[in-house]
Amino acid sequence: MDRYAEQARRVARAVLRDPDDADDAAQDAFLSALVKLEQYDPRRPFGPWLMRIVANAATDRRRRRSVRSAEPLDPGVVGGGPRPDVVAERSALSERLRQALAELPERRRLAVVLFDVEGYSHAEIAGMLKVPEGTVRSEVFHARRKLRTLLEDWREPS
Amino acid sequence: MTEHQMPFDHQPDTELGDALRRALAPAAHDAFVARVMSRVGTTRAGSWDVLASWAGRGIAAALLVLGAGFAAGRLMQPAVGTASLEEALVMGPADSGGAATAVVRGSRPPDASVVFSSLRP
Numbered sequence: 001m002d003r004y005a006e007q008a009r010r011v012a013r014a015v016l017r018d019p020d021d022a023d024d025a026a027q028d029a030f031l032s033a034l035v036k037l038e039q040y041d042p043r044r045p046f047g048p049w050l051m052r053i054v055a056n057a058a059t060d061r062r063r064r065r066s067v068r069s070a071e072p073l074d075p076g077v078v079g080g081g082p083r084p085d086v087v088a089e090r091s092a093l094s095e096r097l098r099q100a101l102a103e104l105p106e107r108r109r110l111a112v113v114l115f116d117v118e119g120y121s122h123a124e125i126a127g128m129l130k131v132p133e134g135t136v137r138s139e140v141f142h143a144r145r146k147l148r149t150l151l152e153d154w155r156e157p158s
Numbered sequence: 159m160t161e162h163q164m165p166f167d168h169q170p171d172t173e174l175g176d177a178l179r180r181a182l183a184p185a186a187h188d189a190f191v192a193r194v195m196s197r198v199g200t201t202r203a204g205s206w207d208v209l210a211s212w213a214g215r216g217i218a219a220a221l222l223v224l225g226a227g228f229a230a231g232r233l234m235q236p237a238v239g240t241a242s243l244e245e246a247l248v249m250g251p252a253d254s255g256g257a258a259t260a261v262v263r264g265s266r267p268p269d270a271s272v273v274f275s276s277l278r279p
Binding site for chain 1: 168170171172173174175177178179180181182183184185187190191193194195197198
């Protein structure tokens with residue numbers, strides 16, 4: 001569990017913006033995985049199996065609660081606002097990235113986080129999200145385009 | 159995150175990945191693990207409770223079936239052979255085959271004094 005805890009929490013947070021909600025979802029996922037452990041096929045990698053449970057747990061939690069914080073933000077809010085000072089640059093960039101992620105559709109968020117952050121293959125992510133592999137590629141592409149723009153904008157002034 | 163990266167790259171975008179990893183970095187790893195592990199203990203205990211309740215019901219049902227089977231077996235047991243050797247001997251020579259049957263099928267061993275007294279020189 002120690003090995004997958006951070007990964008599970010990041011994936012849950014890709015779906016749920018609130019860190020506490022994400023942790024609750026990750027916890028639900030671990031407990032659910034424990035109950036379903038006999039369904040796991042040990043010939044297959046454990047990570048994708050667990051991350052599918054995490055993604056489902058996070059999605060379920062988001063659906064159950066009022067989703068004000070997970071709804072797409074007003075683009076005016078995301079794009080505006082003063083830039084933070086240099087000392088806080090990294091944390092400010094992280095906040096901007098989280099906001100940008102929140103603007104993406106949920107499947108797109110998961111796809112880019114699972115691919116670029118967690119290193120799963122398109123095929124594995126397709127299995128987790130139960131969509132065709134081509135859809136995963138497309139989702140990663142669109143998510144990257146959006147997030148890269150943000151990063152490039154951030155980098156330019158410095 | 160560079161321009162040369164094509165839309166359908168097969169490789170993870172490390173720069174974007176690192177930035178996202180920092181953005182999504184969870185805090186208090188040990189506290190989270192401890193919290194989940196404590197819940198895991200509760201879940202396991204709950205599972206054992208469920209299993210124990212299932213086992214209790216199973217044992218009770220098994221005892222019930224066993225008792226019913228034993229009672230049915232007793233009821234279906236034939237009456238032949240329940241006579242003791244002493245009773246068979248009292249019946250006399252006309253029913254001499256009854257003594258042998260009683261010895262073979264009887265549930266109690268015959269009284270030795272009866273056996274010896276029935277032997278004639």
